Amino acid sequence: MNDNILYEDEIPGGAHWSMLMRAGTSLKLIDKLGGANVGMLFYNPLNKLERYNAPDTLKCQHTFKLTYGHCLYSDMGRIFCSVIKDNVGWHDTIGANTTKKIVAERWGEHNYQDYKNDWYLNGHDSFLVELAKYGMSERDMAANLNLFSKVVVNDEGNMSFVDGNSKAGDSIELRFEMDTLVIFHTCPHPMNVAKEYPKKPVTYQIRKTDGVSEDDYCRNFCDENQRGFKNTELYNIGCGC
Amino acid sequence: MIKESSLLAEQASFREMIKAGDYFIKVLNKGQTLRILDIEGNQAADTLFYNAQNPAERYNAMDTIREQASIYLTAGSKLLSNENNTMLEITADTCGRHDTIGGACATESNTVRYSLEKKCMHACRDSWMLAVAENEEFGIDKRDITHNINFFMNVPVTEQGGLTFEDGISAPGKYVEMKAYMDTIVLLSNCPQLNNPCNGYNPTPIEILIWD
Numbered sequence: 395m396n397d398n399i400l401y402e403d404e405i406p407g408g409a410h411w412s413m414l415m416r417a418g419t420s421l422k423l424i425d426k427l428g429g430a431n432v433g434m435l436f437y438n439p440l441n442k443l444e445r446y447n448a449p450d451t452l453k454c455q456h457t458f459k460l461t462y463g464h465c466l467y468s469d470m471g472r473i474f475c476s477v478i479k480d481n482v483g484w485h486d487t488i489g490a491n492t493t494k495k496i497v498a499e500r501w502g503e504h505n506y507q508d509y510k511n512d513w514y515l516n517g518h519d520s521f522l523v524e525l526a527k528y529g530m531s532e533r534d535m536a537a538n539l540n541l542f543s544k545v546v547v548n549d550e551g552n553m554s555f556v557d558g559n560s561k562a563g564d565s566i567e568l569r570f571e572m573d574t575l576v577i578f579h580t581c582p583h584p585m586n587v588a589k590e591y592p593k594k595p596v597t598y599q600i601r602k603t604d605g606v607s608e609d610d611y612c613r614n615f616c617d618e619n620q621r622g623f624k625n626t627e628l629y630n631i632g633c634g635c
Numbered sequence: 636m637i638k639e640s641s642l643l644a645e646q647a648s649f650r651e652m653i654k655a656g657d658y659f660i661k662v663l664n665k666g667q668t669l670r671i672l673d674i675e676g677n678q679a680a681d682t683l684f685y686n687a688q689n690p691a692e693r694y695n696a697m698d699t700i701r702e703q704a705s706i707y708l709t710a711g712s713k714l715l716s717n718e719n720n721t722m723l724e725i726t727a728d729t730c731g732r733h734d735t736i737g738g739a740c741a742t743e744s745n746t747v748r749y750s751l752e753k754k755c756m757h758a759c760r761d762s763w764m765l766a767v768a769e770n771e772e773f774g775i776d777k778r779d780i781t782h783n784i785n786f787f788m789n790v791p792v793t794e795q796g797g798l799t800f801e802d803g804i805s806a807p808g809k810y811v812e813m814k815a816y817m818d819t820i821v822l823l824s825n826c827p828q829l830n831n832p833c834n835g836y837n838p839t840p841i842e843i844l845i846w847d
Contacts, residue, residue: 449738
């Protein structure tokens with residue numbers, strides 16, 4: 395078993411961070427208390443116009459939910475990362491973000507002046523802060539992941555948020571297939587109407603992976619992923635289009 | 636929701652046929668109504684909207700569906716921007732529902748979805764790229780290309796979390812109409828996709844009509 399943790403840290407609930415993940419490393423996120431939400435976006439650090447594309451990710455794997463075996467695609471037909479472990483079973487990528495307005499209307503305004511670092515941040519502004527560190531702005535935003543959260547759609551197309559999707563200790567592990575700039579926050583899912591602003595901390599661990607074998611589950615999950623891996627391998631050896 | 640329009644084509648102030656594989660870009664003024672007409676049926680119209688005064692403000696697919704709590708767009712849907720403003724409202728729809736989570740085709744995603752050998756087949760994103768390159772005055776570039784509406788396209792989602800591209804529910808003569816709440820740049824690709832049922836494997840023209 396590969397359990398060589400290179401780094402481990404905890405991000406408090408309602409906070410944000412970003413980092414560069416190298417190809418061949420993995421990022422495991424652990425929901426410490428249950429009910430966490432991690433808003434996440436990916437960019438190619440060498441060409442930030444290449445970014446996570448939720449519609450491409452869903453349609454090429456014929457899925458609305460994300461879980462073990464799925465790959466998270468860029469808009470350039472490449473795979474930023476693969477879901478190599480997951481015991482949550484359903485992660486959302488269409489709910490988008492809380493905004494300042496949503497947070498204030500639902501949980502009241504908790505500004506920094508009055509509440510210091512117990513203030514209530516929102517997902518949209520959290521992304522803006524992290525994006526700006528890399529010269530990006532609202533124009534570079536895309537539909538994000540909401541890891542640990544579940545949104546279901548009925549036959550009429552109506553959407554609803556499912557409470558209690560993720561339990562204390564549940565986790566998801568992403569293996570990076572190319573160098574990826576990871577932007578994330580731990581603000582609540584925008585469809586979560588919990589009475590109190592949910593401040594749910596997330597532990598994250600970085601590991602070196604064993605790489606991708608020929609019989610890799612994510613790679614062979616569907617024909618589309620085999621082609622996505624081919625595109626990504628081509629990019630990594632320097633022949634990427 | 637099926638809702639017919641009372642607007643008459645002969646009274647439109649603007650009419651243009653858009654062939655499959657071509658783009659359309661134009662400012663729709665506040666108060667004007669835009670109709671997209673599916674002339675031969677089963678034709679996807681991949682559409683993006685921008686605030687004409689500030690293109691950084693643009694249509695936001697995920698905020699739009701979340702706020703109306705339904706993934707399908709139809710008459711009554713308010714199309715929201717990333718600044719939480721209503722850009723347009725769908726005022727008539729004889730098709731019944733339209734997709735906004737399936738995204739557009741691109742040459743690169745075609746390689747994943749169909750075959751690595753299909754990378755040079757024409758795709759919506761190429762039409763948008765040419766549109767913004769040939770019309771620099773709009774101030775749009777690849778950064779601004781986001782998740783679009785696929786008018787006339789049918790992408791059902793199941794309660795178990797499945798998602799498929801189905802045969803269109805559109806038919807010859809079906810249309811969708813929307814009224815602008817702000818001066819809005821309309822950027823549309825009449826989809827050239829040959830590999831899935833979104834155009835019935837045979838892309839056909841659409842017509843754009845505008846009323847003042």
